[in-house]
Amino acid sequence: MSSESSAAPSVLVARRPRRAVGWGFFVSELGVLFRRRRTWAMMAALAAIPILIAVAIRLTDGGDGRGPAFLDRITQNGLFVGMTALVVSIPLFLPLTVGVVTGDSIAGEANTGTLRYLLVSPVGRIRLLVVKYAAAAVFCLAATVTVALAGILIGIALFPVGPVTLLSGDSVSVGESLLRSLLIAGYVTLGLLGLSAIGLFISTLTDAPVGAMAATVVISIVSQVLGQLSQTEWLHPWLFSYYWLDFADLLRQPIEWSSFGANALLQLGYVAVFGALAYGRFASKDVLS
Amino acid sequence: MSALAIETTGLTKRFGRQLAVDGVDLAVPQGAVFGFLGPNGSGKTTTIRMLLGLAQASAGEIRVLGEEMPRRLAGVLPAVGALIEGPGFYPFLSGTANLRRLDAADGFAPSASRAARVSHALERVGLTHAAGKKVRAYSLGMKQRLGIANALLAPRELIVLDEPTNGLDPQGTREVRNLIRSLASTGTTVFVSSHLLAEIEQMCTHAAVMSGGRLVAQGTLDELRRAGTTRAQVLVPASDAELAARILVSLGLPPEVLSGPETELTAPIPDGVAPEDVVAALVRDGVRVRGFAVQRASLEDLFVALTGEGFDVVQ
Numbered sequence: 001m002s003s004e005s006s007a008a009p010s011v012l013v014a015r016r017p018r019r020a021v022g023w024g025f026f027v028s029e030l031g032v033l034f035r036r037r038r039t040w041a042m043m044a045a046l047a048a049i050p051i052l053i054a055v056a057i058r059l060t061d062g063g064d065g066r067g068p069a070f071l072d073r074i075t076q077n078g079l080f081v082g083m084t085a086l087v088v089s090i091p092l093f094l095p096l097t098v099g100v101v102t103g104d105s106i107a108g109e110a111n112t113g114t115l116r117y118l119l120v121s122p123v124g125r126i127r128l129l130v131v132k133y134a135a136a137a138v139f140c141l142a143a144t145v146t147v148a149l150a151g152i153l154i155g156i157a158l159f160p161v162g163p164v165t166l167l168s169g170d171s172v173s174v175g176e177s178l179l180r181s182l183l184i185a186g187y188v189t190l191g192l193l194g195l196s197a198i199g200l201f202i203s204t205l206t207d208a209p210v211g212a213m214a215a216t217v218v219i220s221i222v223s224q225v226l227g228q229l230s231q232t233e234w235l236h237p238w239l240f241s242y243y244w245l246d247f248a249d250l251l252r253q254p255i256e257w258s259s260f261g262a263n264a265l266l267q268l269g270y271v272a273v274f275g276a277l278a279y280g281r282f283a284s285k286d287v288l289s
Numbered sequence: 290m291s292a293l294a295i296e297t298t299g300l301t302k303r304f305g306r307q308l309a310v311d312g313v314d315l316a317v318p319q320g321a322v323f324g325f326l327g328p329n330g331s332g333k334t335t336t337i338r339m340l341l342g343l344a345q346a347s348a349g350e351i352r353v354l355g356e357e358m359p360r361r362l363a364g365v366l367p368a369v370g371a372l373i374e375g376p377g378f379y380p381f382l383s384g385t386a387n388l389r390r391l392d393a394a395d396g397f398a399p400s401a402s403r404a405a406r407v408s409h410a411l412e413r414v415g416l417t418h419a420a421g422k423k424v425r426a427y428s429l430g431m432k433q434r435l436g437i438a439n440a441l442l443a444p445r446e447l448i449v450l451d452e453p454t455n456g457l458d459p460q461g462t463r464e465v466r467n468l469i470r471s472l473a474s475t476g477t478t479v480f481v482s483s484h485l486l487a488e489i490e491q492m493c494t495h496a497a498v499m500s501g502g503r504l505v506a507q508g509t510l511d512e513l514r515r516a517g518t519t520r521a522q523v524l525v526p527a528s529d530a531e532l533a534a535r536i537l538v539s540l541g542l543p544p545e546v547l548s549g550p551e552t553e554l555t556a557p558i559p560d561g562v563a564p565e566d567v568v569a570a571l572v573r574d575g576v577r578v579r580g581f582a583v584q585r586a587s588l589e590d591l592f593v594a595l596t597g598e599g600f601d602v603v604q
């Protein structure tokens with residue numbers, strides 16, 4: 001029996017021709033991310049922030065003027081709910097969700113045992129990192145847009161809506177102010193890209209997703225605490241959280257783009273450094289999960 | 290000799306100070322069904338991980354399908370299907386969705402025929418009816434079947450199965466055996482690790498035995514069996530036992546004697562002695578032979594001889 005089958009002519013499958021990398025795996029990655037109940041739970045929690053703010057203000061009829069930026073303006077113009085909610089969620093809630101998604105990116109695959117099958121499929125290791133990062137960036141955008149959009153909708157529902165007076169004193173139409181809200185959401189997303197790269201790197205270090213998530217969130221908090229201390233002032237412009245709340249420039253007429261540009265440059269630096277670290281770690285790592 | 294589907298020389302993997310795989314020279318011929326045996330912790334899975342580029346070898350060379358690994362990994366892996374240390378799937382996705390994802394991960398698999406590939410693979414492992422179920426709700430054996438389906442997603446030249454029948458019911462085990470045979474009949478090389486020696490004996494053409502990280506035997510199944518001793522078993526009436534024993538000794542077959550209503554004498558047959566000559570000698574001298582059998586060494590005997598009787602895990 002043995003001689004028979006080893007003598008059988010080997011009918012080799014012709015090696016498939018190389019094809020340019022398609023979008024299939026990226027689409028599949030988004031599918032996996034957005035088909036998880038966890039992702040939707042996080043987005044729902046984020047959407048609840050502006051709703052809670054709006055309902056609280058509506059019920060207390062304005063409050064006493066204390067609280068986060070824009071809060072006092074909400075009663076006059078519902079379009080400020082979205083911006084207020086973004087300000088509220090930037091320090092903790094958004095980094096929390098970004099930490100969960102990026103910390104899970106590689107470590108979560110290792111934990112479910114899918115990492116070895118993806119690599120054998122084969123997804124190149126670099127391609128896997130790039131796709132994971134791109135999906136995390138899409139999540140950042142989805143998260144901030146969720147906050148902004150939920151804020152705008154609940155604002156329209158509960159408060160009067162009208163032309164918005166900008167910080168520069170000019171007044172813009174409702175339509176333009178909606179566009180500016182989305183622009184701010186884009187700015188906040190941009191600010192989260194550096195943290196995403198850090199999360200991806202941490203995720204390559206471990207097979208325990210919860211550890212990677214927690215570490216990423218802790219780092220975002222440490223960065224903000226350092227940003228508050230006057231003793232570390234020299235460090236402040238290098239912290240990825242330095243520009244997080246500086247979107248007021250987008251509320252001037254004409255728009256002042258300098259902080260947008262500086263933020264983009266800083267985040268790009270973080271992406272380059274931590275992307276390289278993640279690559280250095282993951283490209284040669286033994287996958288034993 | 291035909292080309293080798295897997296060839297390693299001096300393959301070694303060190304975890305800290307422990308040598309998990311120690312100088313392994315594998316030679317898996319193309320088209321073979323190759324059984325990879327060894328006790329728990331003997332380094333089978335670690336070897337497979339290195340073959341597939343998941344872990345880096347500490348030393349040694351690997352060629353898979355004639356290509357040097359891990360340098361040509363991306364070119365080789367599309368032609369390799371694998372089940373490595375149990376299945377791994379997203380519990381929150383259905384069986385179909387899991388396979389679609391792994392198929393999409395292969396950048397060379399055309400997306401137009403994805404649905405057809407996935408449903409065909411599910412059909413081959415008998416999971417069609419559970420395809421829409423979340424993997425969270427799969428039983429152990431269903432997950433195992435899904436893992437095998439993943440290995441079969443595309444036409445492969447080499448299929449690596451690490452303990453494929455783990456957790457399968459008897460029908461599932463038999464199906465896997467048939468599946469492996471049908472793969473082999475189309476020229477696919479199958480590299481299968483298992484503890485189930487009877488299983489390996491039934492379906493493999495070649496086998497290798499690992500023990501404590503070292504390769505202690507390798508060859509066709511016949512070669513391996515030949516390495517074990519063949520024994521002659523003679524059944525005679527109790528009154529003829531003494532005579533039979535004397536004749537056997539004179540032929541160079543000192544027997545073990547088991548008395549009962551009939552006496553059973555067993556002895557290893559030395560090289561150069563044909564079993565039929567033993568029977569002829571016994572009969573010529575008047576021994577009333579009631580039974581004669583030649584027992585070939587089973588794979589299990591060989592396995593135990595090579596890897597020791599001890600139950601404790603080495604290292």
Ligand SMILES: Nc1ncnc2c1ncn2[C@@H]1O[C@H](COP(=O)(O)OP(=O)(O)OP(=O)(O)O)[C@@H](O)[C@H]1O
Pocket residue numbers: 288304309327328329330331332333334335336604
């Ligand atoms: N990640 C790891 N770190 C350290 N040692 C490891 C690691 N993985 C495996 N080993 C060691 O390597 C050796 C071989 O393990 P391996 O998993 O290859 O065995 P195996 O032959 O597949 O066993 P089994 O039949 O139980 O699946 C074992 O001694 C094990 O302890």
Ligand SMILES: [Mg+2]
Pocket residue numbers: 333334335374451
């Ligand atoms: Mg194993």
